Amino acid sequence: MGVERMDPDERRGQIISRAQVLFRERPYSEVSNTEIAAAAGVSRGLLNHYFGTKRELYLAAVAEMLSVPPVPVPEYLPGASVRDRTCQSVEGWLELLERNRETWLAAIGMDGPADPELERLLDAARDRLVDHIAEVVGLGPYAREHPEVHALLRGFSGMAEATSREWLKRGRLTRRQVHVFLEETLLRILTGILPRVVEDDGSGHHCAHAGRTTTGTPSPDVR
Amino acid sequence: MGVERMDPDERRGQIISRAQVLFRERPYSEVSNTEIAAAAGVSRGLLNHYFGTKRELYLAAVAEMLSVPPVPVPEYLPGASVRDRTCQSVEGWLELLERNRETWLAAIGMDGPADPELERLLDAARDRLVDHIAEVVGLGPYAREHPEVHALLRGFSGMAEATSREWLKRGRLTRRQVHVFLEETLLRILTGILPRVVEDDGSGHHCAHAGRTTTGTPSPDVR
DNA sequence: AAAACTATTGGCGGTCCGTCAATAGCGTGC
DNA sequence: GCACGCTATTGACGGACCGCCAATAGTTTT
Known part of the structure; x- marks a missing residue:
């Protein structure tokens, strides 16, 4: 079923990506390897081939989730209090x-x-x-x-x-x-x-934005 | 194996108690019903009889852990700042x-x-x-x-x-x-x-204990 | 074109859980 | 005192899931 043979790194990435989607919806124990494999259009055994165990796959997924949200870079404001x-x-x-x-x-x-x-x-x-x-x-x-x-x-x-x-x-x-x-x-x-x-009544008060705070990249929730 | 017939409430309590011990040591997924049953000297099917599902047993255990109201009663000190x-x-x-x-x-x-x-x-x-x-x-x-x-x-x-x-x-x-x-x-x-x-160098500073803060019961880690 | 390589699959064995019919202890009525 | 009913308790069955491994099928090398 796994349509074609694929570059290992690419496969790896694709599987992780699909896994992330599922792991975001439901907790670890409630998403089966079978399901992940199906979502990735791949045999179940392949997951073990790439990641060894289900847990390791999970760790890989989470690791990537967390590695991405790089803190939005604030600009250095010399005169800021x-x-x-x-x-x-x-x-x-x-x-x-x-x-x-x-x-x-x-x-x-x-x-x-x-x-x-x-x-x-x-x-x-x-x-x-x-x-x-x-x-x-x-x-x-x-x-x-x-x-x-x-x-x-x-x-x-x-x-x-x-x-x-x-x-x-x-x-x-x-x-x-x-x-x-x-x-x-x-x-x-x-x-x-x-x-x-x-x-607090909601009047006034917000940061003195000299420059933008801001988001070098839009950082659209993981990727 | 389950030595004798027992009063339902008592059984229930005993099972929960044993389950708590295990759930404190290891997380939910790593402790099997089989194990809990063995620890309680009881057939595995009995757990389902009393609690329906493993998760419900877990919830019962946790609920009791948390219900043992951890709050040590403080005395009311009228003159306290x-x-x-x-x-x-x-x-x-x-x-x-x-x-x-x-x-x-x-x-x-x-x-x-x-x-x-x-x-x-x-x-x-x-x-x-x-x-x-x-x-x-x-x-x-x-x-x-x-x-x-x-x-x-x-x-x-x-x-x-x-x-x-x-x-x-x-x-x-x-x-x-x-x-x-x-x-x-x-x-x-x-x-x-x-x-x-x-x-802080560790000198001075502690509460002005007028009375004891204290522990009506020694509260020896759950029970 | 044959051979070496490896991504990919399908199936096997084992564990774990929920269900259910069968068994065994205990009380009750006659 | 004995048969009968109630229910705590068990043991086994079916299904889901996971890790492993031999077999298969693309791809590259020579």
Whole structure:
């Protein structure tokens, strides 16, 4: 069926490409090699010939997905303030995210999500944690009134998870450092930032774009 | 083999318990029903009898892991300042984390890899992103000198991911809110918090514990 | 044109999961 | 005390999937 004989590199590329499409739609375990082979118009055995195992094929696919989204290059603005630069940085992140949202979401989840049930469980657990934080910190009523507060605290909880990973798993931070960092950050969020976000009416405020931020290549979600 | 007939609820509990042990060690796909059944001293068919499908068994196990409400109850301190409370909150989180580290890593990593290779890929991608942020923001040299800076920025990136999820997937935040929140937070981190963490020499600083924070029950990693 | 090379296929064996009829423990009514 | 019903529990069957390997069919070399 595999119509013709093909240049190995080309085949390889084509297979990976087809695999990426499927792996973006469904998680690892729910897409079969048979299916990938069919989508590529190729025998199943050929996948093993090129990649050895299904997992390796998956890794190759993901690796290429992640290697592509090269950060949109920001231009160096000599006169830019720290604030301008942070604003641009954030803007760049959001832009990138909005653009290849599929890719990122797919890359992060491999075995777990795609199962809405499991997702609900984890979400619920995290929400409980956030509720607890809100309570301890004295935001109880405020948080109940403004749902955004809750969502923002979820953001903080994400930071807590990430730094904790750096501490427990990679050892690049000490427990003390994690503590100080989280405490200081949470404090600023509570005292200064939170109200500002909630009461923001949408007027004014955007980056002082001297030049374009911008996208050397349009970066159309992977390729 | 299944030694005796047993009370259904008891059986159910026993199976879940055994399953949890295995699911903590290895990810979903790498632990077979056969194995779980063996560990529980029970026929494989019985798992399907009680839980229908493997996934449902998995969900039941995870649900119980997460339900054991990890929150250690903090005492209400009437005279405590906001700072004290945030400190306690953070301390509570870290304490909890250090204690049932296995459980959390398992629960958190539920939607993640467990494949070291894949983990490496994702880590590398995130590190690249963080490098980029550091560069844009003008921390390039500083970050290269102090690895902690890099790790802390990873923390911020965790926050970015979490808030973005709230925006893109759950719709509890607007893009604008995410932007303002991230920008403000990043700015404070850069100007005020980062140096403090890096130069912290380990002297002084801990919560003003009026009462104990503490652990009504020792909370010995799940149960 | 024959031979060496390799991309490509199809089938084999093994593992794993969901289903289902059959078995075996336990309580109940007479 | 015994037959009967209920259900926990098992063992086996069918289907899907994966990794391996010998056989096949293009392509290049001599």
